[in-house]
Amino acid sequence: xxxxxxxxxxxxxxxxxxxxxxxxxxxxxxxxxxxxxxxxxxxxxxxxxxxxxxxxxxxxxxxxxxxxxxxxxxxxxxxxxxxxxxxxxxxxxxxxxxxxxxxxxxxxxxxxxxxxxxxxxxxxxxxxxxxxxxxxxxxxxxxxxxxxxxxxxxxxxxxxxxxxxxxxxxxxxxxxxxxxxxxxxxxxxxxxxxxxxxxxxxxxxxxxxxxxxxxxxxxxxxxxxxxxxxxxxxxxxxxxxxxxxxxxx
Amino acid sequence: xxxxxxxxxxxxxxxxxxxxxxxxxxxxxxxxxxxxxxxxxxxxxxxxxxxxxxxxxxxxxxxxxxxxxxxxxxxxxxxxxxxxxxxxxxxxxxxxxxxxxxxxxxxxxxxxxxxxxxxxxxxxxxxxxxxxxxxxxxxxxxxxxxxxxxxxxxxxxxxxxxxxxxxxxxxxxxxxxxxxxxxxxxxxxxxxxxxxxxxxxxxxxxxxxxxxxxxxxxxxxxxxxxxxxxxxxxxxxxxxxxxxxxxxxxxxxxxxxxxxxxxxxxxxxxxxxxxxxxxxxxxxxxxxxxxxxxxxxxxxxxxxxxxxxxxxxxxxxxxx
Numbered sequence: 001x002x003x004x005x006x007x008x009x010x011x012x013x014x015x016x017x018x019x020x021x022x023x024x025x026x027x028x029x030x031x032x033x034x035x036x037x038x039x040x041x042x043x044x045x046x047x048x049x050x051x052x053x054x055x056x057x058x059x060x061x062x063x064x065x066x067x068x069x070x071x072x073x074x075x076x077x078x079x080x081x082x083x084x085x086x087x088x089x090x091x092x093x094x095x096x097x098x099x100x101x102x103x104x105x106x107x108x109x110x111x112x113x114x115x116x117x118x119x120x121x122x123x124x125x126x127x128x129x130x131x132x133x134x135x136x137x138x139x140x141x142x143x144x145x146x147x148x149x150x151x152x153x154x155x156x157x158x159x160x161x162x163x164x165x166x167x168x169x170x171x172x173x174x175x176x177x178x179x180x181x182x183x184x185x186x187x188x189x190x191x192x193x194x195x196x197x198x199x200x201x202x203x204x205x206x207x208x209x210x211x212x213x214x215x216x217x218x219x220x221x222x223x224x225x226x227x228x229x230x231x232x233x234x235x236x237x238x239x240x241x242x243x244x245x246x247x248x249x
Numbered sequence: 250x251x252x253x254x255x256x257x258x259x260x261x262x263x264x265x266x267x268x269x270x271x272x273x274x275x276x277x278x279x280x281x282x283x284x285x286x287x288x289x290x291x292x293x294x295x296x297x298x299x300x301x302x303x304x305x306x307x308x309x310x311x312x313x314x315x316x317x318x319x320x321x322x323x324x325x326x327x328x329x330x331x332x333x334x335x336x337x338x339x340x341x342x343x344x345x346x347x348x349x350x351x352x353x354x355x356x357x358x359x360x361x362x363x364x365x366x367x368x369x370x371x372x373x374x375x376x377x378x379x380x381x382x383x384x385x386x387x388x389x390x391x392x393x394x395x396x397x398x399x400x401x402x403x404x405x406x407x408x409x410x411x412x413x414x415x416x417x418x419x420x421x422x423x424x425x426x427x428x429x430x431x432x433x434x435x436x437x438x439x440x441x442x443x444x445x446x447x448x449x450x451x452x453x454x455x456x457x458x459x460x461x462x463x464x465x466x467x468x469x470x471x472x473x474x475x476x477x478x479x480x481x482x483x484x485x486x487x488x489x490x491x492x493x494x495x496x497x498x499x500x501x502x503x504x505x506x507x508x509x510x511x512x513x514x515x516x517x518x519x520x521x522x523x524x525x526x527x528x529x530x531x532x533x534x535x536x537x538x539x540x541x542x543x544x545x546x547x548x549x550x551x552x553x554x555x556x557x558x559x560x561x562x563x564x565x566x567x568x569x
Contacts, residue, residue, distance in 0.1 A: 050448075076450030088448070090441040101438050104431055105450040113459075116431040163450070 003028045003199055004049070004167055009058030009068070011044055011223075018044040019055070020223035026167070031193055031200045033210045036220035037243070042203045043085060045220070046169050049201075050082050051075040063166060077106065079166035083156040085175055085203075091145025095136055095155050098144050099127035102159035123162075130162035131155075133192050150181040154188060167199045174209055186212055219243075255555055259508065266414055270407040278406055284518045285413045286474045288511035289420050291498040293467035298496065299505030300428055301460050302440040306361045307368030308495050310348070311465040313487030314371060315341045315472025320388040320482040321381060329396025330403060331412075334473040341469020342462050349461030353454050356443070365489060372487040387483030391476050413474050417511070420467050424507050427463070436460060501542045503549025512550045 002025035011019040019041045026032045034042050047053035049060060051072035060068040067075050081102075090098050103123035104110045112119055131140050134154045139147060144155060153173055160168055173189060174182040186209050193200060193213060204210050210217065210231075217234040219227040221243045227234050234240055269281055290312050297303040319337030322328045328336070352363040375382045382388065393404040402408040427433050435456050438446040447453050476482045485491065494517065502513020520538065524531035546553050 052448075071452075072447065073450045073452045076448070082448065084445075084448070088442060088445040090438055090445065092441055093437070097434075101434055101446075102449050104434060107431070109431065110435070110451070111432050111456070112430055113432040114426040114430050119431045120434075159449070 002026060003063055004201070005061045006049075007059050007061075009045075009048060009060060010056050011041075011048055011053060012056045017223050019048065022058070022220070022223070022225055024218050024225060024228065026199060026201060028199055029197050031198075031202065031213055031215045033202045033204055033214035033217045034220060035204065035207075035210055035217060039222075040220040041223040042220055043171060044223075046082060046171055046201075046203060049075075050080055050169065076163075079164075080169065081160035081163045081165035081167075082169035083153075083160055083171055083173060085171040087149070087152050087156060087176075089144040089152060089155060089159075092143055094141050095131065095144050095147065095151075095158075096124070096127055096140040098155060099130050099159050099162040100124050103127050103130070103162040103164075106163050126164065127158075127162045130158040133161060133196060134158040135188050135192075148181070150177055150185050153177065153185055157189070157192075161196075161198075165198075167201060170200060170202045170204075172203055172205060174204070174206055182206065182209065189213060255508075258554070263418070270410055275406060278410060280518065280522065282406075282410045282413055282478060283475075284515040285410070285417050286471050286478060287495075287498070287514035287518060289413075289417045289474070290468055290471035291495050291502065291510035291514040292417075292420060292424060292507055293464045293471065294495050295499050295504060295507055295510045296424060296427070296436075296460055296464045296467075298499050299507075299510070300433065300440060301436045301457065303457060303461065304361045304496075305364040305464075305492070306489070306496075307364035307366070307492050308464070308468055309487050309489065309491035310364070310368035310371050311341050311345065311468025312472035312475070312491065312495075313368075313375065313482070313484075314344060314465075315469030316476040316482040316486050317375065317382060317388065317472075318469070319473035320391040320476035323391050323394055323477060324388060327394065327396065329398060329400055330393045330477050331398075331400050332396070333394070334416075334470065334477070337473030337476070338466050338470035341472070342466025345462035345465025345469075346458060348465060349458035352461065353457045365492070368487060368489060368492055372484060372489075375484045375487050382484075385484060387481055388476070389481045391480050391482065393477045409478060413478070416470055416474060420470065421507060421511070424467070428507070432456070432459075497539055501539060501549055503551035506549070506551045509549045509551030512554075516550060 004026040007023050009019055009022040022045065034045060036042055044053065048055045051070050054069045058068060059066060062078060062080060065078055067078065100123045103126035104119060107119050107123060109119050131137050134157055136151060136154060136158055139151060144152065147155060157170065157173060174185055177185060190213055202213060214231060216229065217231055218225055219234060219240050226243060227237045227240045270278060273281065294305060294308045297305050315337040318340045319333045322333040322336055323330060348367050352360050355363055376384055395401045395404055403412045435446065435451055439453050439456060443453055472486065498513040498517045499510040501516060502511065503509025520535050521531060524534050542549060
């Protein structure tokens with residue numbers, strides 16, 4: 001059975017239909033890219049899955065739980081972690097403390113108002129492991145606000161990983177990076193994805209990045225799914241070329 | 250080396266405060282006791298302002314509520330002072346839960362405005378509910394009731410000072426444990442990026458309500474000490490001017506340090522006392538001092554002290 005399954009998911013803003021009857025299912029261990037032109041509803045899809053935005057209609061099942069409409073902190077605790085299109089970090093904390101706070105969110109005693117040495121120790125072990133997976137061990141003690149843009153993007157992924165998620169949602173992980181930084185970050189991500197066998201839902205504009213990382217691709221256009229398949233199938237699909245690749249030129 | 254130096258400085262400061270009644274004249278003891286009470290009050294606001302970036306424009310509500318509650322209990326029941334003070338703190342903390350629930354419906358400036366609105370509401374009530382609050386006269390002649398358990402020592406000048414100092418030290422140790430705990434780490438996350446903290450899976454609103462309740466409880470403890478200290482509670486304790494002054498104490502002392510606001514409160518009292526003996530427009534001169542701190546020492550007195558001790562001092566223009 002699929003780990004993440006959407007059926008008939010719709011989100012309206014007044015007359016605008018941002019998501020229109022979206023159905024898709026993501027298998028465990030799969031890296032799925034969601035692509036589509038600007039305004040196709042990719043970020044809205046992420047917001048609906050993570051509970052930042054409630055769907056107007058439809059069901060979302062994650063690991064057997066119906067999660068549509070739950071508050072975002074509850075969905076997060078079921079094992080859905082995400083990164084943001086625009087870098088969101090704690091700039092004055094060290095990279096390690098950023099990842100530690102992320103890991104702490106999954107601890108049963110994350111709220112402990114005194115002591116808590118064991119909470120910190122367990123969270124820090126997860127944080128250090130995640131930083132290592134993303135190749136950030138060397139800069140773990142530096143304030144997150146002073147890291148290079150590429151390292152900041154990777155730190156966001158490390159923070160999500162420190163939460164030991166069952167599915168990882170990456171919203172344009174190379175957004176705002178230069179060509180060289182993008183190439184480096186994609187190499188690191190590809191190595192990490194291969195080693196971790198993580199289930200990933202990825203939104204990305206850069207087609208090279210998508211074809212490098214994704215096992216399967218879902219194409220959104222005006223809020224609806226117009227194609228779903230392997231990178232080669234999607235590349236060959238006439239509707240996709242018409243709506244998306246053609247639309248670029 | 251830094252934690253060691255500050256630790257030694259803290260112990261030295263505590264030793265001076267413990268020995269103070271031996272050498273100081275009664276008038277100075279009165280000032281020092283008030284500084285200790287105000288220090289506790291300022292420190293309670295630091296939990297919200299310094300650690301969670303929740304800017305309260307109405308923290309006088311906690312002080313005044315604690316003072317009125319404790320004063321009313323001492324005047325109208327036979328409750329010993331020790332219990333009345335803590336009962337005032339407890340009541341204020343419970344009210345703080347409601348205030349936190351209400352004010353965290355909003356964020357940013359709207360949050361601040363709601364805290365101010367609540368404080369002004371209490372201020373209006375203190376005028377109108379004459380049968381309980383004494384109206385514009387306030388509550389006068391509040392006794393330091395000894396009670397049946399023999400806390401007589403607390404009622405003397407030095408005894409009351411030690412009682413207030415114990416509350417300050419106890420409050421400081423509790424706050425320090427709180428900000429160093431997992432709970433405190435979440436508060437820091439809210440301070441730096443609340444949206445991200447929520448996205449990580451924290452229910453940030455509950456944390457904010459809790460920290461407002463704790464800050465109110467400690468502020469109420471300070472107010473509860475003030476009532477038997479001064480022997481009265483009046484509407485000025487709920488006035489917005491005090492809310493502004495306590496914010497200034499926190500900023501001048503050094504927000505987000507706990508010790509800083511205590512020093513800031515003492516500095517404020519010292520300046521008020523010295524400057525007002527010299528000019529009526531003392532608030533104007535203190536305003537200039539405040540501006541100088543914001544411009545040249547944004548980390549406050551405590552930031553200056555620890556910076557000098559470790560040679561890390563940098564003026565504001567060189568900070569990143």
